[in-house]
């Protein structure tokens with residue numbers, strides 16, 4: 338009889354909640370959230386999150402009840418997690434975590450966590466973390482861990498709470514924490530493959546120290562600068578490329594195939610010397626990735642240690658020359674002193690540390706690898722110069738012009754007071 342009364346009360350409350358949410362949806366559809374001010378929107382977001390947390394508490398109670406009586410078998414499921422996947426469309430991971438959390442909150446050791454979730458003070462993700470990390474803790478430690486974790490959960494997002502819980506794990510059982518660290522280390526891996534359109538794609542999983550090393554290096558090479566329009570993945574890609582290029586250029590780089598490791602471009606001499614976008618050039622091949630455009634081969638040849646293998650003639654291979662076309666660090670510093678610590682392209686303010694070195698007169702057309710013939714465009718502008726068919730020229734007063742093959746001209750940039758480039762020089 339009591340159960341009937343409870344059923345009836347809960348059903349009525351759920352009906353009322355559904356009615357309230359219906360009213361909310363209709364009100365938003367009829368009105369316009371764009372007219373609301375920011376503080377009001379923030380308050381609505383926080384209230385919604387709290388309501389979602391309270392509803393999650395209710396759903397955990399339901400899961401616990403079904404788990405307790407084993408009625409998931411009525412739906413043909415072999416476990417409460419399988420029942421959640423079928424009936425609540427949860428992923429296996431989410432279903433498992435939900436069952437563990439429902440059991441932990443009902444076991445009497447985490448009453449404060451259960452109350453905080455029921456009141457909407459913490460989120461479901463916080464409760465799942467607390468349940469998982471107290472599962473094997475000694476009874477005496479649970480109360481301490483729970484109170485610290487709840488304090489953090491009321492103030493911070495789950496990643497902060499996860500860090501705190503890992504500290505507790507380590508303090509409680511250093512051996513187990515070390516075993517977990519070894520397991521994480523064993524899962525490490527970087528997989529790279531060439532896609533059908535010649536890009537290189539990959540996945541990366543690093544243990545914490547290696548991950549921190551990589552993140553530190555990437556952020557040092559590609560710091561967040563106001564006005565930089567690149568996305569975070571694009572900044573990471575540019576930084577990783579710059580680090581690897583610097584490594585290959587260093588005298589300490591390991592050897593492969595009898596010489597220093599270096600990019601190998603195979604291209605016919607005609608393609609290498611042709612002007613950008615000229616018809617009929619067969620392109621080139623680049624070690625590891627295969628076919629690339631002739632213009633891309635020219636860009637690679639602009640700032641790298643390149644072995645050019647010219648194929649043709651009666652004996653097959655006409656010419657092999659090892660060329661050193663990258664600008665030295667001293668040359669780069671001299672160019673930065675001359676042009677300012679910015680990309681050479683007009684109006685671009687990416688720092689020169691991200692830049693490729695570029696031959697203003699192409700190397701294949703007799704341009705020298707010296708400071709007079711060098712400039713430092715960022716990787717994006719360097720790609721525009723080669724694949725995009727622009728050319729870069731320096732004016733008599735030391736500024737830069739970009740000219741497209743179709744006649745468009747960008748620059749020279751005006752030089753108002755306080756400009757971050759050196760002032761124009763008097764033509765001599």
Ligand SMILES: [Zn+2]
Pocket residue numbers: 635636639640694695696719722723
């Ligand atoms: Zn170039």
Ligand SMILES: [Zn+2]
Pocket residue numbers: 680681682685686687714715716717718
């Ligand atoms: Zn640029």
